[in-house]
Amino acid sequence: MAGSFWIETLGCPKNQVDSDKLVGTLLADGLQPAEGPDGADVVVVNTCAFVEEARQESIDTILALDGSRAPGARLVVTGCMAERYGAELAEALPEVDAVAGFGVPVTLGATRSGRSAAEVPTLDLLNLPRPASTAPWAYVKVAEGCDRACGFCAIPSFRGKQRSRTVHDVLAEVEALQAREIVLVAQDLAAFGRDQGVGERAIVPLVHAVAERVDRVRLLYLYPSDLTDELVDAVCATGVPYFDLSLQHVSAPLLRRMRRWGDGERFAERMAAIRRREPGAAFRSNFIVGYPGETEADHDALLAFVEQAELDWCGFFAFSREEGTYAAGLDDQVPEGLVAERLAELRELQDGITARRRDELIGSVVEVLVDAPGQGRTYREAPEIDGIVTVPEQLAVGSLLDVEIVDAQGPDLVARVAVGTAPVGGAA
Secondary structure: OOOOEEEOOOOOOHHHHHHHHHHHHHHHHEEOOOHHHHHEEEEEEEOOOOHHHHHHHHHHOOOOOOOOOOOEEEEEEEHHHHHHHHHHHHHHHHOOEOOOOOOOOOOOOHHHHHOHHHOOOOOHHHHHHHOOOOOOOOOEOOOOOOOOOOOOOOHHHHHOOOOOOOOOHHHHHHHHHHOOOOEOOOOHHHOOOOOOOOOOEEEHHHHHHHHHHOEEEEEEEEOOOOOOOHHHHHHHHHHOOOOEEEEEOOHHHHHHHHHOOOOOHHHHHHHHHHHHOOOEEEEEEEEOOOOOOOOOOHHHHHHEEEEEEHOEEEEEEEEOOOOOHHHHHHHOOOOOOHHHHHHHHHHOOOOOHHHHHHOOOOOOOEEEEEEEEEEEEEOOOOOOOOOOOOOOOOOOOOEEEEEEEEEEEEEEEEEEEEOOOOEEEEOO
16 A cells, blocks of 8 residues: 555653554555645554543544545544544544454554454554664553452553563664654553563563663653662663652542552652652652542641652643543542632742753753754653753764763753763764
């Protein structure tokens, strides 16, 4: 099948990996990437369905691309919304030519040869090859699905049980990507290998093995209950002491209602222990605001924790009632207006903390990876979600070098090349 394609990716890094796998498949099918959606023969929207806001963004994007696609181009919807709401989505959006769930070839979809998507031979997205990275960094998904039963999350209902890849396959992908930084992702990253019976902490030797092959290894999404001393040591040994912890709240009663482990005191103790081990450790987390039953005391406890913990990065999200989850049937819903007030209060507090922690870096010399002309990152910034470091435009993309921080602008830093510094390596 000749022609060109365009893929629009929404949602989390795991979706980006799926899109990269689709790119590899489409290239193998003989299609070439288009310069934009209006010039493609196949337009694919890889959707997100995590919360209502994400679903609305997916629908808006689908409709916008329908209006801008070239005459005769096919519009295919895949990803989480396609998997979770396949038939319903196809009926609600007649503009779409095909709704293809996980692993259904998007060039076939639901219309080719008169067969439904369910009748089309499926692909294993998790282990499909993908092209080399076009950036100096790349996400690598090490597992699919999740075995947890968090009260607010519908992901296991459409992503399924955890299914880990083999270490061999992960490392082969890492090498093929030819990136200087690898960001390991999964729904439950620390549980890697548990479903294969290879041990409770298979993630640790995997981190070590990846670190032997690239300059930087970063881990996204770690459950605090799985953050063992061994895993902390493994992360610190990579030279990227960046801890993205899935905390969600700090009130013990509310966390029990979320079907989650922990409380603010345990979280604070764990973070303090990591900072004693590595004073320069960077922390990111996310919190749900307005979960059913969240009291004013719960909110005050979260405010106090955020103020004391001084996380480098933090996101706050309004509770979204997801069909089929435990939380969907809970009483004591928090009024939307009150949720909005709490969100604003938390975000204002964290913005000040983030800015202050960035100000503290002024005058320091740090190593950056140059991601794009004029833009780099230290170990403190995950790609796409955290701040950036503005660097001189002439620095080669893909180089690692020391820079001196001369200014901070909110979440972002401004740097100049440190005296006597030579870049390490070149373009990825």
